[in-house]
Amino acid sequence: MSLRSVMCRTTYVSAGVLTLCLSLIANANVRINEVTILPDVGSTHWVELYNAGEDPVSLDGYVLTDEDGNDYEFPASLPDVPAGAFVVVNFDGLGDGADDEDFGDNLAELHTPVGVIDPIDADGDQVSLYNNIAMTSADITDFISWGVDPGTDADNAVAAGIWPGLTVTFEVAGLGAGSPFGPLPTASTDSTLGVPLDPEIVTRDTWAVYPSAGASPGALNPAAPIVTYLPGEGTEFWSGGDILFSWVERSDAVHYDFQLCDDPDCISVVIDAPTLIDPSYLAIGPLAAPVDYYWRVRAETTGGQTTDWTVPAMFFYDNLDFDNPPDPGFDLALRGGVNNANGLQQPDPNVGNRGDAQQARGGPTFTVSGTMSDVVSNRGLSGVTVTLTPGPLTDTTDAAGNFSIANVANGDYAISASLTNYGTVNGNTTVAGANKIVNGKLRGNRGQAAVAPLAARKDTQLLCLDGCEQNNTNNRAWDNNHNGLANWWQHERMYCPYAATAMLNAYYGGSITMDHLAWRAVGQDANPAGDLDHNGGLQEAQITAIMQWALQTNAAGVNFSATRPTDPALVAFINANRPIGYCSAVPAHIMVVDAYAYVDRVVIGRFNNTDNNGAQTWRRFGNHSFRAVWAPNAGLTGRASPAAITTDSDGDGIMDFDEANRFPTAADNNDSDTDDIRDKVEIVSYTFRNPMPNINIDGDNTRPEADQDSDGDGCDDGDEDSDHDGMYEPDDGESDVYDPTEVGSPGDLDGDCDVDADDYLIFLLTMGSGFGDPEYMVEADYDFDLAITLLDYQIWYGFFIHYSTNNNN
Numbered sequence: 144m145s146l147r148s149v150m151c152r153t154t155y156v157s158a159g160v161l162t163l164c165l166s167l168i169a170n171a172n173v174r175i176n177e178v179t180i181l182p183d184v185g186s187t188h189w190v191e192l193y194n195a196g197e198d199p200v201s202l203d204g205y206v207l208t209d210e211d212g213n214d215y216e217f218p219a220s221l222p223d224v225p226a227g228a229f230v231v232v233n234f235d236g237l238g239d240g241a242d243d244e245d246f247g248d249n250l251a252e253l254h255t256p257v258g259v260i261d262p263i264d265a266d267g268d269q270v271s272l273y274n275n276i277a278m279t280s281a282d283i284t285d286f287i288s289w290g291v292d293p294g295t296d297a298d299n300a301v302a303a304g305i306w307p308g309l310t311v312t313f314e315v316a317g318l319g320a321g322s323p324f325g326p327l328p329t330a331s332t333d334s335t336l337g338v339p340l341d342p343e344i345v346t347r348d349t350w351a352v353y354p355s356a357g358a359s360p361g362a363l364n365p366a367a368p369i370v371t372y373l374p375g376e377g378t379e380f381w382s383g384g385d386i387l388f389s390w391v392e393r394s395d396a397v398h399y400d401f402q403l404c405d406d407p408d409c410i411s412v413v414i415d416a417p418t419l420i421d422p423s424y425l426a427i428g429p430l431a432a433p434v435d436y437y438w439r440v441r442a443e444t445t446g447g448q449t450t451d452w453t454v455p456a457m458f459f460y461d462n463l464d465f466d467n468p469p470d471p472g473f474d475l476a477l478r479g480g481v482n483n484a485n486g487l488q489q490p491d492p493n494v495g496n497r498g499d500a501q502q503a504r505g506g507p508t509f510t511v512s513g514t515m516s517d518v519v520s521n522r523g524l525s526g527v528t529v530t531l532t533p534g535p536l537t538d539t540t541d542a543a544g545n546f547s548i549a550n551v552a553n554g555d556y557a558i559s560a561s562l563t564n565y566g567t568v569n570g571n572t573t574v575a576g577a578n579k580i581v582n583g584k585l586r587g588n589r590g591q592a593a594v595a596p597l598a599a600r601k602d603t604q605l606l607c608l609d610g611c612e613q614n615n616t617n618n619r620a621w622d623n624n625h626n627g628l629a630n631w632w633q634h635e636r637m638y639c640p641y642a643a644t645a646m647l648n649a650y651y652g653g654s655i656t657m658d659h660l661a662w663r664a665v666g667q668d669a670n671p672a673g674d675l676d677h678n679g680g681l682q683e684a685q686i687t688a689i690m691q692w693a694l695q696t697n698a699a700g701v702n703f704s705a706t707r708p709t710d711p712a713l714v715a716f717i718n719a720n721r722p723i724g725y726c727s728a729v730p731a732h733i734m735v736v737d738a739y740a741y742v743d744r745v746v747i748g749r750f751n752n753t754d755n756n757g758a759q760t761w762r763r764f765g766n767h768s769f770r771a772v773w774a775p776n777a778g779l780t781g782r783a784s785p786a787a788i789t790t791d792s793d794g795d796g797i798m799d800f801d802e803a804n805r806f807p808t809a810a811d812n813n814d815s816d817t818d819d820i821r822d823k824v825e826i827v828s829y830t831f832r833n834p835m836p837n838i839n840i841d842g843d844n845t846r847p848e849a850d851q852d853s854d855g856d857g858c859d860d861g862d863e864d865s866d867h868d869g870m871y872e873p874d875d876g877e878s879d880v881y882d883p884t885e886v887g888s889p890g891d892l893d894g895d896c897d898v899d900a901d902d903y904l905i906f907l908l909t910m911g912s913g914f915g916d917p918e919y920m921v922e923a924d925y926d927f928d929l930a931i932t933l934l935d936y937q938i939w940y941g942f943f944i945h946y947s948t949n950n951n952n
Contacts, residue, residue: 172196173205173224174285174345177337177364178270179263180315180352186333187235188263190270191360192224195341199223205284206273207232210293213262215255216276222246229361236260250361267291267312271300287350289313289336304835306347313350337364339395340446344833348610348678349394366448369393369440372636373732373754375768376456381747382761383429383462387754388438390453391636392422396442402452404437409455432462461520465740465747465761468518471586473558473570511572511579512547515540515560518586519742524562526744527585531572532557551579564588564741587741590714591749592722594650594737598757599642600625601635601675603658603788604798606805606826608672611635613831621830622796622823637680639733640664642752643724644686646735647773648693650722653781655693659788662804664689671805683726683771686733690724694779702774710746710765714739716774724773725750739764796823807849818851819861819950820869825853828869828880836881847880856883858896863887865898866949876942890942892922898946906931906939 176193179186190207194200202217202224215232221244224230230251237254244251263270267290275282279299286300289312300306313336335358339351351367359365370391380386388401401424403414413436416424430436437455444450515527523544530537531548533556538546551574558581561567565585572581601607602624611621618625619635641657641664648655658675664685666674673679681689683703690701708716708723713736716723722737725748738749740761748764751757787799787810795813802808808815808822815822825848829838838847841855851859856878861867863878865888871879876898878885890898892905905920912918914929923931925938 172198173200173202173272174338175270175272175287176229177335177353177358177360178287179333179335179358180268180289181265181334182261183333187233187261189231189233189360191337192230192232192272193338193341193363194224194226194228197226199225202230204275206276206278208271208273208278208296209262209264210269210288210291210296211262211264213259214276215253215259218242218244218253220244221251221253224251225249231360234259234261234263248361264291267315269293269296271296287313287336289315302837302839304837313347315352333358337367339364339367339393340444340448342395342445346394366395366442366444366446366450367393369399369442369450369453371438371440371453371456374438374456374458375727375732376458377766377768378458379763379767380458380460380760381463381742381763382465383432383460384760385428385758386426386430386458386460387423387756387758388426388440389423389754390440393442393444395444395446396422397445399440399442401440402438404439404455405431405434407437407455407457409437409439409452429462430460432460434460436460463519463742463761465519465742465749468586469584471518471566471568471584473560473568473572473581473583475570475572475581506553507576508550508552509574509576509578510547510549511536511551511556511558511574511581512545513580513582514544515546515562515583515585516544517743518584519740521584522743524565524585524744527560527562527565529558529560529583532559560585562744564744587744588714589738589740590717591738592650592717592720594646594722594735594751596735596751596757596759597642597646597649597657599638599657599752599755601638601658601677602645603656604791604796605658605662605675605788605801606671606797606823606830607675607677608826608830609675609677611677613827635677636755637676637678639752639755640681640686640689641676642755642757643733643735644690644693646751647690647722647724647775648781650737651694651775651779651781653693654783655781656784656788659784659800660689660693663692666805671801674805686724686726686771687773690773690775693782694775695782696776696779700776700779702776703771704774705771707769708772708774710739713746713748713764720777721774723775725767725769726771727768736764795821797826807846816849816851816860818859820864820867822848824867824869825860828864828871832871836879838881840881840883853880854883854885856886858887861950862891862896865946875945877945888942888946889922889925890939890946892920892939897950898943902939903943906936910936 172195173192174195177191179188182188200223202221203219205217207215218239225246228246228249232253234255236257236259238257241254269288271283272285273282274284280302283299283303286296286306288297297306335353336350337353338345338349341363342349372389398418398420399422401416401419402409402412403426405411405413414426435457437457439452439455441450441452511531515524516522517524525540525542525544527540528537529546531551536548536551538548540546553574553576555573558572559567559569560583562585565587568583568585572579604623607621612619613621638657641660644660645655645657661676662674664681665676665679687698687701687703691697717739722735724733725736726733734753735751736748737751740747746764747761749759750762751759753760787803790799792799792810793813797808799810802810813821829836829847847853853860860880863880865877871877876888876890878887887896888898890902892902906923909918909920909923909931912931923935925935
C-alpha cells in the first residue's frame with residue numbers, strides 16, 4: 144500500500160495529514176526563475192525565485208548556495224511567498240537591515256550578510272535551492288548550472304530527477320567550459336539566465352540567456368531571444384543550390400516566422416515563410432545571383448508573445464557551376480576588320496585574312512585587344528599576361544580583365560595567356576588589315592580528395608536517453624537511426640564533430656558510426672545518459688582525441704592547428720590527398736574540405752556537411768570564419784565499428800554494443816533481472832516518464848533494467864507493473880516501481896506482492912464489515928465509505944483481473 148496514497152486516503156480521518164500533503168505539493172512550486180551571470184560594472188549578482196503554484200509557500204529553512212559553498216539562509220521573518228510572487232536575493236553584502244520583506248508589490252528584496260558579495264564566478268557557476276540546511280539529494284528543490292562543472296549539487300539535482308544526467312551545464316558562449324561549438328547564446332555584460340514566461344514544466348532546455356536589456360527582476364521573463372545558427376554572418380556560397388537556414392529550437396515556440404531579404408533592413412523581402420513548425424527553413428535554389436542576402440527569424444510563443452526579429456545575418460550567394468565549366472581557350476571566331484561609322488568591326492574586302500607580303504614587311508599596324516575571363520564565373524581576370532609571338536608583344540590584363548596590344552603588323556601570330564595558379568592557354572590568330580579582338584577564358588587549377596559527405600545525425604539503433612522521441616513522429620526515434628536530413632531541433636545539434644570525423648574515417652577506409660564516436664568521446668562510464676552527446680558539443684582537445692582514435696594515429700598524425708591554413712596550404716593538403724576538418728568560429732561548425740578550385744584568382748573550397756544535412760557547397764576559403772583545423776596525414780587507416788553496433792542477439796531491441804558497454808543487461812537474455820519486464824521496457828519506464836523518477840531510490844546503485852526490485856520495497860518490478868508495459872497505471876491497481884512507499888498492488892491484501900486466490904479469501908473475510916469491526920480492513924475500503932461492500936469487491940476484482948491476465952495466473 145502506498146504511503147502517499149494512505150496519507151491522502153486517511154485525510155478523511157486526519158486533517159493534519161491533508162495539510163502536510165498539500166504543503167509538499169506547494170513547496171515544489173517555488174523555483175529559481177532568473178540569475179545574473181555577468182553583472183554590469185558596479186552591479187552585483189542577484190537570484191530571483193518565483194512561486195509558480197497556487198498557494199503561499201514558506202521559505203523558512205530554505206538555503207541558496209553556489210558551487211563554492213556560499214550559502215544564503217532565508218530569514219524566518221520572511222512571510223509566506225504568495226502565489227505568483229517573487230523573491231530577489233541580492234548578493235551585495237548589505238545585510239538583513241536592507242531587506243524589504245513586504246509582498247505588497249508582489250516582490251520581496253533580500254540582501255546577503257556583510258562580506259557575502261558577488262560569490263558567483265564570472266566564468267560559470269551554479270545556483271541550488273534546498274529546503275533544508277542539510278543540503279542532500281532529498282532536500283534539493285531546484286538547480287541551474289552554466290559554464291563550468293558544478294560538482295556535488297549537480298549530483299543531488301540529478302538524483303532528485305530535476306536535472307539531466309551527465310549534461311549538467313547550460314552552455315553559454317564565452318564562459319568557462321561552455322562549448323565553443325554550435326548555436327550558443329552569448330553572454331554579455333549584465334546578462335542573465337532566465338526561464339521564459341511561465342511554463343508548466345521547466346527543464347534544462349527551457350532556460351535562455353537574456354542580454355543586458357532583457358533582465359526582469361521581480362517579474363516574469365519575456366519570451367527569450369532566438370539564437371540563429373546557419374548560415375553564419377558573412378558566409379559565401381559560390382555554387383548556388385538550396386540553402387538550409389536553421390536556428391535553436393525554442394521550447395515555448397508555437398511557430399516561427401522566417402524572412403529572406405536582399406537589403407540589410409529587410410525592406411525588400413524575397414522569401415516570407417510564416418508559421419514554420421520546425422526551427423529551420425529550406426530555400427530551394429537557385430536564387431538570384433550574385434547577391435548579398437540577409438535572413439532573420441522570430442517566434443510566437445505559447446504565452447502569446449511574439450519575439451523580436453533576429454538581427455539580419457548577411458551571406459553572399461552566387462550560382463556558379465563548378466562541376467561542368469566550359470573548356471579554357473581563346474574565342475577565335477572574332478576576326479579582324481575595319482571599324483565602320485558605328486564603331487563596329489566588319490571585314491575589309493580589300494584585304495585578305497592573311498594580308499600580303501608588303502603589309503607583313505612593314506605596312507600599317509593594328510591593335511589586338513580583348514578580355515580574359517574565368518571559365519567558372521565568366522568574370523574578367525586581372526593580372527593575366529597575354530603574349531603575341533613573334534615579337535614577342537605582351538600586355539597584362541587590368542582589373543576588369545581587359546588587355547590591349549598595339550603596333551601589331553599584319554601577319555600570323557601565336558597567342559598565349561598565362562596566370563599563376565591558372566596555367567596557360569594557347570592559340571593562333573591572324574592580323575589582316577584591321578584591329579583584332581581576341582577574347583579568352585582561363586580555368587583555375589583545381590584538385591580533390593573525394594570525401595563522401597555525411598549528414599550530422601543519429602546513425603545507429605543505439606538507445607538515446609536524452610531527448611529523442613519514443614514514437615518517432617518526426618524521424619527522431621530514440622532507438623533508430625535518423626535517416627534523411629538531419630533534424631534541426633534543440634536536442635540533436637552539436638553532432639558535426641562526429642560527422643566530420645566519420646567522413647575522414649571513411650576516406651581512409653574505415654566504417655565507423657557517428658554514435659560510436661559520440662560514445663567514445665563522452666561515454667564509457669556507468670551512466671548511459673548523455674552517451675550519444677546530443678546537444679553536447681566537444682572541445683578541440685576532445686575532437687583531436689576522437690580523430691586520433693578513429694584514424695588509429697597519434698596527435699601528430701591529425702595535425703591540429705588553431706592557425707588558419709593559407710590558400711597555398713589548402714592546395715598542398717588536397718594535392719597530397721589530405722582532406723581537412725575545418726571548424727568555423729562561433730556560431731561554430733565543423734566541416735570537411737576535400738577540394739579546391741581557383742576562381743577569380745582566389746581559392747574556393749568544397750565544404751562537406753555545410754548545413755548538417757550533408758550538403759556539399761563551394762565557399763570562399765580564405766575569408767570563411769575560422770576557429771581550428773585538423774589535417775590528418777595521408778595513408779592512415781580508418782577504424783571500423785564492431786558488428787555489435789548493429790547486432791541484437793536476443794531480439795529485445797537493444798543492440799549488443801549497448802548491452803555490453805552501456806546498460807547492465809545481457810545480450811542473450813531479454814529480461815536480465817528476471818522480473819518479468821523486458822529490459823528495453825524498463826529503460827522506457829524511466830526515459831520517457833516526466834518528470835524523470837529517481838531510478839536509484841533504493842540506494843543500491845543498480846539500474847532498473849538489472850534490478851529485480853528497483854525501489855527496494857520487497858516486491859518485484861513485474862508485480863508492481865503488473866502488465867509489464869513500463870507504464871505507471873495506478874487506476875489499474877499498479878504501484879510505482881520507483882516509489883518504495885507504494886508496495887505491490889492495492890489488490891494485494893496479504894502483502895506477498897501478487898493478487899491471487901489468497902487475496903480473494905481475505906477479501907471474503909472482510910466483506911460486509913464496517914469501520915470499528917475487527918474484520919474491517921482499510922486497504923479493502925476502496926471507495927472510502929468506511930464499509931466493505933460489493934462496490935469495493937468490484938474494484939478489487941478489477942485489480943485481480945488486471946494482474947492475473949498479465950501474469951498468466
